[in-house]
Amino acid sequence: MTVAPHFQFQDGVLHAEDVALEQLAQEHGTPLYVYSRQALRDAWEAYRIASEGRDVLICYGMKANSNLAVLDEFRKLGSGFDIVSGGELARVLAIGGDPSRIVFSGVGKQVWEMQAALNAGVKCFNVESEAELLRLAEVADQCGKVAPVSLRVNPDVDAHTHPYISTGLKENKFGIAIENALTVYQRAMSFPSLRVVGVDCHIGSQITEVSPYLDALDKLIALIKQLAAHGIQLKHMDLGGGIGIRYTDETPLTPKQLLDEVFLALQAHELTHLQIVLEPGRSLVGNAGVLLTRVEYLKHTEARNFAIVDAAMNDLIRPTLYDAWHSVEPVTPRSGGQPAPSYDIVGPICESGDWLAKDRQLDLQHGDLLAIMSAGAYAFTMSSQYNSRPRAAEVMVDGAKATVVRPREALDSLFDTESVLTD
Ligand SMILES: Cc1ncc(COP(=O)(O)O)c(C=O)c1O
Numbered sequence: 001m002t003v004a005p006h007f008q009f010q011d012g013v014l015h016a017e018d019v020a021l022e023q024l025a026q027e028h029g030t031p032l033y034v035y036s037r038q039a040l041r042d043a044w045e046a047y048r049i050a051s052e053g054r055d056v057l058i059c060y061g062m063k064a065n066s067n068l069a070v071l072d073e074f075r076k077l078g079s080g081f082d083i084v085s086g087g088e089l090a091r092v093l094a095i096g097g098d099p100s101r102i103v104f105s106g107v108g109k110q111v112w113e114m115q116a117a118l119n120a121g122v123k124c125f126n127v128e129s130e131a132e133l134l135r136l137a138e139v140a141d142q143c144g145k146v147a148p149v150s151l152r153v154n155p156d157v158d159a160h161t162h163p164y165i166s167t168g169l170k171e172n173k174f175g176i177a178i179e180n181a182l183t184v185y186q187r188a189m190s191f192p193s194l195r196v197v198g199v200d201c202h203i204g205s206q207i208t209e210v211s212p213y214l215d216a217l218d219k220l221i222a223l224i225k226q227l228a229a230h231g232i233q234l235k236h237m238d239l240g241g242g243i244g245i246r247y248t249d250e251t252p253l254t255p256k257q258l259l260d261e262v263f264l265a266l267q268a269h270e271l272t273h274l275q276i277v278l279e280p281g282r283s284l285v286g287n288a289g290v291l292l293t294r295v296e297y298l299k300h301t302e303a304r305n306f307a308i309v310d311a312a313m314n315d316l317i318r319p320t321l322y323d324a325w326h327s328v329e330p331v332t333p334r335s336g337g338q339p340a341p342s343y344d345i346v347g348p349i350c351e352s353g354d355w356l357a358k359d360r361q362l363d364l365q366h367g368d369l370l371a372i373m374s375a376g377a378y379a380f381t382m383s384s385q386y387n388s389r390p391r392a393a394e395v396m397v398d399g400a401k402a403t404v405v406r407p408r409e410a411l412d413s414l415f416d417t418e419s420v421l422t423d
């Protein structure tokens with residue numbers, strides 16, 4: 001058993017659905033990202049079932065994985081999109097995504113990004129500061145448009161997650177302090193180029209309990225009532241993303257647990273007319289992907305054993321950035337009689353921080369293929385070309401079929417944007 005239901009051992013070797021991972025590595029080389037289409041569908045299904053019979057819009061938080069094939073799958077399943085840049089907008093439009101199902105989040109929207117989103121006709125801008133509101137009013141006015149606005153409020157709740165991915169605390173840069181929200185809404189109402197449509201919050205990522213959401217929900221409901229008392233009626237409430245996944249032994253809350261609580265609260269407060277928007281990222285894609293990497297060398301020093309692999313922090317930065325744990329599975333494990341040594345799995349990059357896993361008891365030889373599990377979210381999208389390493393290829397598996405959905409970057413992609421200086 002692995003942490004990811006769609007990546008399991010069949011006849012002693014690890015498969016993605018019905019495709020042997022060793023075969024994919026041989027055909028496409030390593031490092032290689034492999035995704036399971038069925039895993040995407042099953043993760044979506046959990047949200048669909050939880051939303052049944054209610055007015056819920058799921059806007060996939062595409063920063064988790066913005067591969068066009070992944071976006072296209074979610075579009076076909078009926079998803080909207082949560083975007084945070086003009087680049088993400090362009091990717092959604094490229095796969096024929098419906099702009100009226102796009103919410104635009106982010107603290108630093110630039111003028112060109114606002115213009116592009118206004119021209120596309122997005123569902124709303126999740127506005128994160130008064131300064132942004134003023135800029136949006138001006139840009140919309142100049143474009144002859146009315147910008148739909150939802151204020152992202154900062155409810156000051158602790159999501160009990162890693163500090164780098166906690167976003168709903170007072171000290172975080174995100175959102176408008178909830179106690180100032182009424183004033184900013186009143187300001188928004190005064191601009192003819194703005195139309196107030198909703199309220200939004202996003203308290204963090206890899207959240208495993210329902211309680212932080214309930215704290216945020218209480219505060220949002222109190223705000224919605226306060227706004228109504230001042231004649232400001234909203235159409236939707238967006239609770240952001242954040243539902244966690246299993247990396248080791250976590251049992252994260254489910255979409256149904258969250259949405260059942262939300263519906264109960266809305267009923268109790270007679271707010272059932274509100275549409276609910278969610279922006280899940282990781283929980284839709286995290287366990288739909290693995291990163292395949294081959295052991296280049298084994299190195300035994302006085303202090304540690306290292307397995308030097310061909311993937312590195314430029315391919316998957318989560319371990320070194322957040323101290324994140326990703327399970328590591330040998331694709332063809334040997335049965336070995338001896339107790340396996342403990343290895344640090346490290347990449348070729350010239351930094352001691354270039355590690356993917358530490359202290360893993362594994363029976364390894366050079367040439368072995370490893371699967372770094374739970375690498376469907378914040379993995380390829382956070383990759384870089386550091387050390388002039390071309391980005392890995394991405395492959396999508398669907399049953400017994402595998403398709404390259406993004407080829408490995410060619411070496412010349414490393415210098416095609418620079419002008420070469422000569423004397
Ligand atoms: C505004 C916003 N919405 C949605 C998400 C998606 O979050 P997650 O991948 O944790 O579901 C994020 C990232 O945390 C975000 O910043």
Ligand SMILES: N[C@@H](CCCC[NH3+])C(=O)O
Nearest residue numbers: 063165205206318377378
């Ligand atoms: N990049 C983070 C999640 C950040 C979510 C974006 N607000 C991770 O890998 O866990």
